[in-house]
Amino acid sequence: MVSSSCYETTLNLPSVDLSKPLNPSSISSLSEACHQWGFFNIINHGIPKSLYEDIRSFSNHVFDLSSKTKLKLGPSSSLKTYTPHFIASPYFESLRVSGPDFHSSAQDSIDVIFHENHHEFSDILEEYGNKMTELSKKIMKIVLMILGDGFDSRFYDSHFNNCHGYLRINRYSPPTYVKEKETTEGLGMHTDMSCITIVYQDEIGGLQVKSKDGRWMDIVPSEGTLVVNIGDLLQAWSNDKFISSEHRVVLKKPVNRLSIAFFWCFEDEKLIVAPNEVVGNENTRLYEPFVCSDYLRFRESNEEGKFEKVGFTVKDFVAHNTKNCLLSIKNPSEGDTYPVQRYLSRPADLCINKLAPSGDAKGKAKTIDEDLSKPFKEVLKYPFIRRIVEFSSLGHRMPENAKIYDGTGDPEDQVGRFVGIGNQGEWPMPRGIPAKIRTSAVGTANDRNQRFSHGNNRRRSEHKFAAIVPERHAPYVPPQRPHQEFHRPKAILTLDSLSSNPHEILATEHQLNLPQPAPLVRVPSKENLNRYCDYHNEKGHSTNDCFHLKRQLEIALESGKLNHLVKDVRQRGKVGQRSNGPQKAKVINMVQCHPPDRKRKTTMTDEEWMNVPIIFPPVPARDLSEEALVVEAEVEGYLVRRIHIDEGASIEIMFEQCFNMLHPSIRSKLVETQTTVSGFSREQVKPLGKIELDVCFRGARRCRRTITKFTVIPAPSPYNIILGRPGLKQLRAIPSTIHGMMKFPTPWGVATIVSQTPVVFECRREGKKQIVEPRENVKMQDNVSPTEQVLINPAFGIAGSE
Numbered sequence: 001m002v003s004s005s006c007y008e009t010t011l012n013l014p015s016v017d018l019s020k021p022l023n024p025s026s027i028s029s030l031s032e033a034c035h036q037w038g039f040f041n042i043i044n045h046g047i048p049k050s051l052y053e054d055i056r057s058f059s060n061h062v063f064d065l066s067s068k069t070k071l072k073l074g075p076s077s078s079l080k081t082y083t084p085h086f087i088a089s090p091y092f093e094s095l096r097v098s099g100p101d102f103h104s105s106a107q108d109s110i111d112v113i114f115h116e117n118h119h120e121f122s123d124i125l126e127e128y129g130n131k132m133t134e135l136s137k138k139i140m141k142i143v144l145m146i147l148g149d150g151f152d153s154r155f156y157d158s159h160f161n162n163c164h165g166y167l168r169i170n171r172y173s174p175p176t177y178v179k180e181k182e183t184t185e186g187l188g189m190h191t192d193m194s195c196i197t198i199v200y201q202d203e204i205g206g207l208q209v210k211s212k213d214g215r216w217m218d219i220v221p222s223e224g225t226l227v228v229n230i231g232d233l234l235q236a237w238s239n240d241k242f243i244s245s246e247h248r249v250v251l252k253k254p255v256n257r258l259s260i261a262f263f264w265c266f267e268d269e270k271l272i273v274a275p276n277e278v279v280g281n282e283n284t285r286l287y288e289p290f291v292c293s294d295y296l297r298f299r300e301s302n303e304e305g306k307f308e309k310v311g312f313t314v315k316d317f318v319a320h321n322t323k324n325c326l327l328s329i330k331n332p333s334e335g336d337t338y339p340v341q342r343y344l345s346r347p348a349d350l351c352i353n354k355l356a357p358s359g360d361a362k363g364k365a366k367t368i369d370e371d372l373s374k375p376f377k378e379v380l381k382y383p384f385i386r387r388i389v390e391f392s393s394l395g396h397r398m399p400e401n402a403k404i405y406d407g408t409g410d411p412e413d414q415v416g417r418f419v420g421i422g423n424q425g426e427w428p429m430p431r432g433i434p435a436k437i438r439t440s441a442v443g444t445a446n447d448r449n450q451r452f453s454h455g456n457n458r459r460r461s462e463h464k465f466a467a468i469v470p471e472r473h474a475p476y477v478p479p480q481r482p483h484q485e486f487h488r489p490k491a492i493l494t495l496d497s498l499s500s501n502p503h504e505i506l507a508t509e510h511q512l513n514l515p516q517p518a519p520l521v522r523v524p525s526k527e528n529l530n531r532y533c534d535y536h537n538e539k540g541h542s543t544n545d546c547f548h549l550k551r552q553l554e555i556a557l558e559s560g561k562l563n564h565l566v567k568d569v570r571q572r573g574k575v576g577q578r579s580n581g582p583q584k585a586k587v588i589n590m591v592q593c594h595p596p597d598r599k600r601k602t603t604m605t606d607e608e609w610m611n612v613p614i615i616f617p618p619v620p621a622r623d624l625s626e627e628a629l630v631v632e633a634e635v636e637g638y639l640v641r642r643i644h645i646d647e648g649a650s651i652e653i654m655f656e657q658c659f660n661m662l663h664p665s666i667r668s669k670l671v672e673t674q675t676t677v678s679g680f681s682r683e684q685v686k687p688l689g690k691i692e693l694d695v696c697f698r699g700a701r702r703c704r705r706t707i708t709k710f711t712v713i714p715a716p717s718p719y720n721i722i723l724g725r726p727g728l729k730q731l732r733a734i735p736s737t738i739h740g741m742m743k744f745p746t747p748w749g750v751a752t753i754v755s756q757t758p759v760v761f762e763c764r765r766e767g768k769k770q771i772v773e774p775r776e777n778v779k780m781q782d783n784v785s786p787t788e789q790v791l792i793n794p795a796f797g798i799a800g801s802e
């Protein structure tokens, strides 16, 4: 029986004894559990305890390796089997092994991180993977049996025979201060993207499922028991007869926790449509037919390693309703042909229709047209979908300034605007959304990327798919972008520097061979109905306004292919020259620069996104750092290395060697200053002046831009810039020497910049050289009395006296 009360938070799930045939009473309690909770237990499953002990010992071997070693399998590696801390949560890390050949999948990872062969590890994981595969098939049949009499024989072979599985070993390492009474999430709320998931959790516990009334219920571990939960795909296939519940893992004790999740999934090309018998004559089909891989792509992020997609469920998923991606797909399992809207995953996929019940009682789905009179249904493919959809149901309208994305601007800017509106309270979006959703995770992008990097799953499915998808619906390949970050550094030459506009360039510069753009995703609004884009060959915006064309032209311009159109001949070839690589022996590396056109002043107002907790993980003794923090940032479009983060400095310093590398138009902004700078031995340096510059600090995928005032010093230094207390305050940054990193909030979450150890050593060597060499530019100035003296780097102290 499933039992819980208002006060009790422990969920007693029914246990299926796999060594015995099901009896009517166990069928009924199982059916109730699948419907109400989407969770049940299994016992006598035949997985020996010793196998779990072996996996525990293996996983300790792996997770106890240094971060550097583990990251060889991390999100930026080719295998991507390891998820490091701070992606799903600060306390969660995991390793995945994919079927059907679990041995070679495990061996691939093991070969990368261990010097010795360790085939015993792959043997163990193969044994576990194969056992779980068999178990999944068995459970799948039981679940079908519960769904309807004879459904196992009716549907198993035709629908579930091509399922495949992968496993993930999860280790949770809570902070030492974790308390039972407080909620520390090891893994945030999510639903699984599988048909079913089989979870082994060790004796520590912490797995919780959310009840329909929003309470978190503990699923208490019990030896010899495995937990099974229904995933999103089965929820959709069963027409909500079974539910995929939101669950999470909380950390209650300061001890490591191990769990192993085995995800059993439909094949990628599977058309998911609830069979008529499953829907039932008296019910309607709740989900439009969709292709499995489309849902997985919907859940996964375009950007590698991003976990923000969790918190979405299959209910949030609907394909795009453009005619371009409406296909007729024959369901091989049933023989019927269904209209299916394909989901095109691409940067501009920002509008998604809310799922609505449709289809007739006989189960024939019909496609619903987007209702343009309800703009709140137009939501961003970003971490906000769900909340916004729910929010819209309160009957609010989207505020005037939250324009629907129309394909002409930078999609990321649209996201930024949208978040900004929410944060400014102009749109009463529930508070704390980004932070909350950011912490949730799993079963997501990483897993899929990683799954495809093993075996031939991906290739096989793409091949099959090609047979049913016409060529014009080939998967979208996003245009190559020089940076995957939110703000691309601006080019030294903008499209405005050209003598032709985008429309003219498209018509005449055929040698550019621009890639075919992906079809537009939304129906044009009335006012844009007459605008035609020659690049897209579609109505909706004009060629000159086409963001995608502009981006392609910028790329062409940056690579020198449009030099002949540059208006000012003196500028021609500049970009091409620069792309030959960093300039020799220059400490400041010029990536791109531009005469500044637009300044984004940062205010010291309290934005909601600034007020998020910034957490640093515990550092094991061997990883503690005592090195200086040295990072890089973009300054006026230049990538400047050797920026020393110095909490002892009361102003921001730019050293002359760096200043001299800036474009003259930028240098001309230098203004005089009365500040003097003095060293330990009281030698004083008259600064060249002060200058306000646009600085952009980037963490992975997140950045912050500020206007920072630098005092320019004519003195040698191993550093280009010293970022002191005011700069840190402006960024609200928290540097940590022992972690060798700095963190700061951005509208998209907390960004982390890691200090670059080789650069630190480079600076140290350079610093030593400078100590022995005389400082030519340093003069003694006796007539100034410093009012404040602050250590800014090993070579200098500064004293401000304006």
Ligand SMILES: O=C(O)CCC(=O)C(=O)O
Pocket: 168, 170, 187, 192, 199, 200, 201, 207, 247, 248, 249, 258, 259, 260, 261, 442, 443
């Ligand atoms: O660690 C656990 O107990 C559950 C893990 C989980 O929910 C998942 O990996 O999807």
Ligand SMILES: [Fe+2]
Pocket: 190, 191, 192, 197, 247, 261, 442, 443
């Ligand atoms: Fe899960």
